[in-house]
Amino acid sequence: xxxxxxxxxxxxxxxxxxxxxxxxxxxEQDDLTHLQALTAPRGHYLQNLKSIDELLERDLxxxxxxxxxxxxxxxxxxxxxxxxxxxxxxxxTVEEKLIHDLKADSSKTEDQSGGSGEGNDGQVIGEEPVHGxxxxxxxxxxxxxxxxxxxESSAFDLGxxxxxxxxxxxxTEKGKKRSLKKFTYELTDRNKGFGQVxxxxxxLRKIIETNINLNTxxxxxxxxxxxxxxxxxxxxxxxxxxxxxxxxxxxxxFVRDYSGSMSGKPTEVVVTQHVLIYSWLLxxxxxxxxxxxxxxxxxxxxxxxxxxxxxxxVAGGTKVxxxxxxxxxxxxxxxxxxxxxxxVFHGTDGDDWDTTGKExxxxxxxxxxxxxxxxxxxxxxxxxxxxxxxxxxxxxxEYMKQLRLVVIEEEAEESRLIEGIKQxxx
Amino acid sequence: xxxxxxxxxxxxxxxxxxxxEAGLQFQDETLEYIVTNKDLLELMPKNMIPTLYxxxxxxxxxxxxxxxxxxxxxxxxxxxxxxxxxxxxxxxNNPDWxxxxxxxxxxxxxxxxxxNLFFKHTWQEDxxxxxxxxxxxxxxxxxxxxxxxxxxxxxxxxxxxxxGFYNELSDLNRPAGNKSAGxxxxxxxxxxxxxVRVPFHEYLKEVDRYNETTGRFGSMxxxxxxxxxxxxxxxxxxxxxxxQKSKKPKSRDLIDFIADHSPFLQKEENRWMKTVMEIVRxxxxxxxxxxxxxxxxxxxxxxxxxxxFINDDRIKGNEVAFAxxxxxxxxxxxxxxxxxxxxxxxFSYLEGLADQGRISYAFQRLESIGGRSGFxxxxxxxxxxxxxxxxxxxxxxxxxxxxxxxxxxxxxxxxAGKRLNPQKEVWExxxxxxxxxDYKAMLLESLYHPPHIVIGEPKSQDRSLYLxxxxxxxxxxxxxxxxxxxxxxxxxxxxxxxxxxxxxxKPEPPLAYSYNLYDPVPTDGKSSRxxxxxxxxxxxxxxxxxxxxxxx
Numbered sequence: 020x021x022x023x024x025x026x027x028x029x030x031x032x033x034x035x036x037x038x039x040x041x042x043x044x045x046x047e048q049d050d051l052t053h054l055q056a057l058t059a060p061r062g063h064y065l066q067n068l069k070s071i072d073e074l075l076e077r078d079l080x081x082x083x084x085x086x087x088x089x090x091x092x093x094x095x096x097x098x099x100x101x102x103x104x105x106x107x108x109x110x111x112t113v114e115e116k117l118i119h120d121l122k123a124d125s126s127k128t129e130d131q132s133g134g135s136g137e138g139n140d141g142q143v144i145g146e147e148p149v150h151g152x153x154x155x156x157x158x159x160x161x162x163x164x165x166x167x168x169x170x171e172s173s174a175f176d177l178g179x180x181x182x183x184x185x186x187x188x189x190x191t192e193k194g195k196k197r198s199l200k201k202f203t204y205e206l207t208d209r210n211k212g213f214g215q216v217x218x219x220x221x222x223l224r225k226i227i228e229t230n231i232n233l234n235t236x237x238x239x240x241x242x243x244x245x246x247x248x249x250x251x252x253x254x255x256x257x258x259x260x261x262x263x264x265x266x267x268x269x270x271x272x273f274v275r276d277y278s279g280s281m282s283g284k285p286t287e288v289v290v291t292q293h294v295l296i297y298s299w300l301l302x303x304x305x306x307x308x309x310x311x312x313x314x315x316x317x318x319x320x321x322x323x324x325x326x327x328x329x330x331x332x333v334a335g336g337t338k339v340x341x342x343x344x345x346x347x348x349x350x351x352x353x354x355x356x357x358x359x360x361x362x363v364f365h366g367t368d369g370d371d372w373d374t375t376g377k378e379x380x381x382x383x384x385x386x387x388x389x390x391x392x393x394x395x396x397x398x399x400x401x402x403x404x405x406x407x408x409x410x411x412x413x414x415x416x417e418y419m420k421q422l423r424l425v426v427i428e429e430e431a432e433e434s435r436l437i438e439g440i441k442q443x444x445x
Numbered sequence: 446x447x448x449x450x451x452x453x454x455x456x457x458x459x460x461x462x463x464x465x466e467a468g469l470q471f472q473d474e475t476l477e478y479i480v481t482n483k484d485l486l487e488l489m490p491k492n493m494i495p496t497l498y499x500x501x502x503x504x505x506x507x508x509x510x511x512x513x514x515x516x517x518x519x520x521x522x523x524x525x526x527x528x529x530x531x532x533x534x535x536x537x538n539n540p541d542w543x544x545x546x547x548x549x550x551x552x553x554x555x556x557x558x559x560x561n562l563f564f565k566h567t568w569q570e571d572x573x574x575x576x577x578x579x580x581x582x583x584x585x586x587x588x589x590x591x592x593x594x595x596x597x598x599x600x601x602x603x604x605x606x607x608x609g610f611y612n613e614l615s616d617l618n619r620p621a622g623n624k625s626a627g628x629x630x631x632x633x634x635x636x637x638x639x640x641v642r643v644p645f646h647e648y649l650k651e652v653d654r655y656n657e658t659t660g661r662f663g664s665m666x667x668x669x670x671x672x673x674x675x676x677x678x679x680x681x682x683x684x685x686x687x688x689q690k691s692k693k694p695k696s697r698d699l700i701d702f703i704a705d706h707s708p709f710l711q712k713e714e715n716r717w718m719k720t721v722m723e724i725v726r727x728x729x730x731x732x733x734x735x736x737x738x739x740x741x742x743x744x745x746x747x748x749x750x751x752x753x754f755i756n757d758d759r760i761k762g763n764e765v766a767f768a769x770x771x772x773x774x775x776x777x778x779x780x781x782x783x784x785x786x787x788x789x790x791x792f793s794y795l796e797g798l799a800d801q802g803r804i805s806y807a808f809q810r811l812e813s814i815g816g817r818s819g820f821x822x823x824x825x826x827x828x829x830x831x832x833x834x835x836x837x838x839x840x841x842x843x844x845x846x847x848x849x850x851x852x853x854x855x856x857x858x859x860x861a862g863k864r865l866n867p868q869k870e871v872w873e874x875x876x877x878x879x880x881x882x883d884y885k886a887m888l889l890e891s892l893y894h895p896p897h898i899v900i901g902e903p904k905s906q907d908r909s910l911y912l913x914x915x916x917x918x919x920x921x922x923x924x925x926x927x928x929x930x931x932x933x934x935x936x937x938x939x940x941x942x943x944x945x946x947x948x949x950x951k952p953e954p955p956l957a958y959s960y961n962l963y964d965p966v967p968t969d970g971k972s973s974r975x976x977x978x979x980x981x982x983x984x985x986x987x988x989x990x991x992x993x994x995x996x997x
Contacts, residue, residue: 040781041863041874045739045891048784050524051485054550054774055536055543074501080592085990087928089599112502114599115925116606117896117914117943131877131887133787134861135777138876144861145780145874 041132089113206257214256221255229253269300269308269391270359272346273328276367278316278337284429285398289366290329292396292427292436296364297325299440309359311349315342317372321349337370339405343382356389364443366396369403369426376408383409387418394443397426446484446495449477449535453544460548460753467753468828469556474530479537492732493534494526496577498724499584500598525551527558527735528572542763543770546754553749556835557742563734563839565617572731579724586717597721600932601700605729606895609698610737613730616697629655629667631685632674641678699912699933700726702900708908709938718936736893737839744788745835747775751789780861780874782891791843792831794852799830844888850881860887896921901944909986910937914945916980921945930987940988944997949981 078090089112138144209218211225230236230247273293277286301308312328313321316335319342322328346363350356363386373379386393397406406426409415415422425439449457457477465471480488491497526532533551535544558564587594637643637651654673659666675682696702704710704719735742751771754760760767777786798804802822811817834843852858862877878884894917901913910933914921926943934941982997 040778041861045782045784046736046893048743050547050550050554050743051480051534051536053785054547054770055524055539077501077592077595084592084596086596086931113925114502114602115928116603117898117921117925117929118606119894119896119917119919120922121919130863131890132780132861132863133778133782133858133884133887133891134780134876135856135858136779137857138859140859140876140879143873143875146866146869146871147874148871 041130204259204261206259208258208260210256210258211252212254212256214258216257218255218257222253225253225255268360269304270355270361271297271300271308271310272313272349272361272363273297273310274313274315274319274342274346274363274365275328276316276337276339276342276365276370277314277332278335278370279333280337280370281368282332285366285368286329286332288398288427288429288436289396292439293364293366294325295436295440296394296443300362304360313342313345315339315345317341319345321345336372337367338373339365339367339371340373340378340382343379343386347382347385350389360391361389363390363393364396365394366398367405368429369397369399369405371403371405371408374404374408376412379405379408380412380414383414383422384418387414387421390421392443393418393422395422395424396439396443397424398429399426446478446480449479453477453541456541456544456759457548459759460545460552463757464549464552464556464749464753467749468832469552469749471552471555471559472530475555476530476532478532478534480534481537488534493524494573494576496573496580497728498576498580498598500602501595502599502602525554525558526573527555527564527567527731528574529570531555531558532573542759542766545757545759546750546767546770549753549757550746550750553746554742556749557738557745560836561734561738561741561839562618562837563614563738566613567731567734576728579727582720583724586721590717594721596935597718598725600936601722601725602729603929603932604699605725607699607898608726608729608733609701610730610733612697628671628685631688632671632681636678636681636684640684696900698726699898699900703910703933703936707937710936722936734839737841739893740784740788740791740840741835741838741843742788743785744790744792747785747789748792748831751775777856777858782888787888788843790856791847791852792834794855795834795847796827796831798827800825800827802826804830840892841889844885844892848881848885848888853879853881853884858884860884898943907940909940909942909988912941912943914943916946916982920947920980923947926985927987927992930985930992931990934987934990940986942987943985944982945985946980947983949979949996 074090078088082088134144136144206216209221226247226249227236227242229250231239233248235246235248236242275281275286275289275293281289297308297310310325311321312323312325313319314328314331315338316333317338322331342365350361355361371379383393395405395409397403399406403426406424409424415424423443425442427435427439448454454477457475461471461473461475488495524534533554535547539547559568583594583598633648633652637648643651655666655670658670662669671681696705700722704722709715710718754767775783775786775789777783777790795804800823801820802808802824803820805822807822808817808820811820834847838846858879859876860878860880860883862875864873864875865871866873896919897915897917899913899915901911912933926945930941930943984995984997986993986995
């Protein structure tokens with residue numbers, strides 16, 4: 020393995036592992052994984068769908084029996100494997116017990132763990148960037164794609180569960196969905212005799228087949244090409260063909276504030292909620308949904324995949340208008356409003372340097388004109404700058420059908436998030 | 446799940462002979478199973494007990510991945526089940542030499558289960574068989590009562606970490622002859638003194654009469670003595686029998702208390718719930734000693750697998766492979782805690798000390814370094830001593846008693862800390878302390894420790910259940926309180942109160958203090974608030990499925 024020769028990645032890996040080891044407790048290790056090196060088994064989400072349905076049914080029954088629901092859906096777990104991060108959506112539940120809250124122990128100012136080896140008191144033996152994935156710098160399009168794919172496969176089912184079980188509303192215009200066809204041309208069909216590109220492998224196979232039938236090959240192990248008879252009918256070509264494809268019907272812009280103030284809880288709230296919304300739309304439009312991801316601080320930029328969308332963060336101020344402007348530009352440039360139902364979901368902690376709304380509100384108005392829905396989530400206790408400007412401008416009343424604003428506290432639980440989604444999309 | 450093949454079983458039997466020769470003690474019969482990935486999926490949520498009752502949370506756990514337990518101490522699953530006969534689980538493609546090593550490890554676990562006193566309540570039990578019968582009872586109840594069986598399981602599991610493990614043990618370990626009051630005690634201690642209230646001289650006369658009767662009639666004395674008594678006090682016999690009947694054994698923990706005293710559960714139609722509660726309680730009790738002996742148990746097993754396998758001729762040719770595997774399991778990590786490594790080091794360390802006779806008063810009172818370092822009585826008692834430790838200790842006692850500065854120095858242990866470096870925007874992991882006292886405190890802190898909650902005297906005259914959390918410097922997880930109390934309320938059938946301590950927020954210091962004139966950025970609000978939280982008693986009340994909180 021090349022990795023073995025080059026010490027650098029291994030040292031880096033070792034340093035990354037330090038943080039993980041630090042959090043290890045005594046009780047996480049056991050004979051099967053530790054002694055027999057067995058990997059913990061994982062059930063695939065889809066295989067277990069049936070039982071998820073049953074579980075959710077039970078959960079609904081709980082509510083009728085007067086007990087709070089227990090199953091949570093949509094928690095994001097990042098699984099680091101060889102530096103890659105995937106996002107998986109799974110149902111979870113917690114068995115509540117009266118236990119000590121180790122995190123709230125105020126007598127200890129710092130976390131502690133054990134260690135062994137050389138070194139003096141105070142010596143630093145490892146570092147870990149505060150902002151998770153940002154510092155590791157392993158970004159790249161290829162990695163992101165796998166992440167997105169993973170979320171896609173389970174998101175549809177999550178959307179179904181959200182719609183059916185959590186009573187999220189169906190889209191009202193679902194009945195008169197436009198089904199646009201689009202055609203693409205691909206070199207996938209094969210044709211004998213003529214065509215655009217000669218398929219050499221298929222042709223050779225065909226020639227051999229003909230010659231076996233003609234008995235010109237006495238020994239299959241030793242074929243003499245000179246004796247082969249070649250008929251024009253044996254040449255196989257690839258030919259351009261018209262493929263029918265269904266156009267995506269919804270375009271969703273996910274917009275997120277990734278400035279310094281968003282790190283930690285607010286980001287988690289926003290990203291979790293956006294995953295849920297995405298899943299819901301995916302189900303509503305029967306998978307015909309396209310997504311665009313936009314991050315902003317004082318500047319806005321588009322990122323290619325959900326992975327970078329959820330994990331990136333910078334330290335900086337906030338200008339909401341930059342993001343709105345970028346969305347408007349994209350829609351205008353690509354003429355999206357003609358072909359798509361456009362949704363914009365914006366998550367922020369409510370900071371905005373434009374405290375008067377002089378710039379932000381006009382862009383928001385513009386956006387409301389072409390969108391089916393603009394949903395703004397403010398992860399804050401309330402009273403933030405953005406919330407105030409929007410409310411003062413009365414734009415919410417003006418575009419009652421298009422605009423929604425939800426304020427969610429940073430510590431929000433899942434049920435609150437889903438409640439928030441209901442408000443955003445109702 | 447299938448049994449290992451005859452070839453592998455033969456290897457196991459060979460290991461047993463050698464382990465017994467070396468001094469391990471365990472029953473001859475054991476069962477070994479091969480587990481596949483699919484088996485593991487089903488076994489893991491059930492803590493590797495194949496016959497454990499079905500419960501929907503187990504199904505959810507199958508669906509989600511490991512690693513959700515940050516907040517929530519979870520009984521780790523195990524490869525060896527402490528039952529009769531002991532069962533253990535193996536990966537299906539271990540090479541033979543590796544199996545030898547693992548078998549030694551497993552045999553040491555079995556030896557531990559069957560000798561450590563904290564497991565005493567499991568010694569007489571075939572837990573897997575018991576669990577199977579429980580599983581059937583629950584399945585039967587479920588067919589009659591439907592989903593309410595699962596509610597009872599859920600709510601009982603909500604308090605199953607508060608089971609009276611030590612109460613259970615203390616009953617078992619009570620010295621013989623210290624029986625509860627019999628007829629004689631009742632007569633002299635209660636009847637004469639508090640019911641009839643005889644004068645003192647008459648009381649002494651009765652004592653004399655009793656002594657005289659014993660002297661004359663020996664073993665017949667008691668019945669003759671009491672025939673006289675019933676002539677004098679005809680009501681005595683009746684009083685005694687009603688007393689015996691009314692005297693209930695004391696409830697051993699919260700689950701037991703609720704089962705005994707809940708007005709809701711005493712109703713005819715709800716009696717079945719007690720069965721379910723008892724099953725959950727017993728299951729929890731079974732796991733209690735395991736989580737309390739993690740370092741000790743894994744340390745003991747690692748200590749033995751290394752010792753036995755290195756001296757086994759079957760290691761030949763596989764020394765390097767063994768060294769690799771063994772190092773992965775038992776190397777002290779640069780960062781983090783490894784119960785295998787730690788326990789094994791501590792056992793070896795103690796064996797060395799005992800061999801030199803250092804666990805003695807003679808050594809303890811030596812003060813000079815020279816005298817200490819040269820001290821060696823060559824007692825050869827090491828092996829005996831560690832066997833006693835494995836019999837009588839649990840993790841807390843093990844760490845608290847034996848982790849000292851010499852141990853920490855020998856293995857270069859330290860307490861690692863984590864701090865923020867705001868300039869570089871990184872968390873730094875650094876060596877915080879090499880003092881034994883700090884290291885011990887850190888270890889003790891990381892041990893499993895459920896809150897101590899006692900059933901208090903009700904402070905008001907209603908039929909509520911009053912729970913009193915004995916505060917040990919750590920508050921309870923707040924988010925979990927509501928649901929847990931909801932469950933207790935359901936089982937209790939009335940209001941439930943929980944008294945506990947929580948940090949009381951102080952008013953924030955005025956902003957002027959946190960501004961720096963030269964750098965007008967407010968300092969991180971957290972640091973000023975976190976100095977020392979003040980704890981105050983609060984009372985949670987769960988009534989009609991509504992939770993309220995008030996300061997006391």
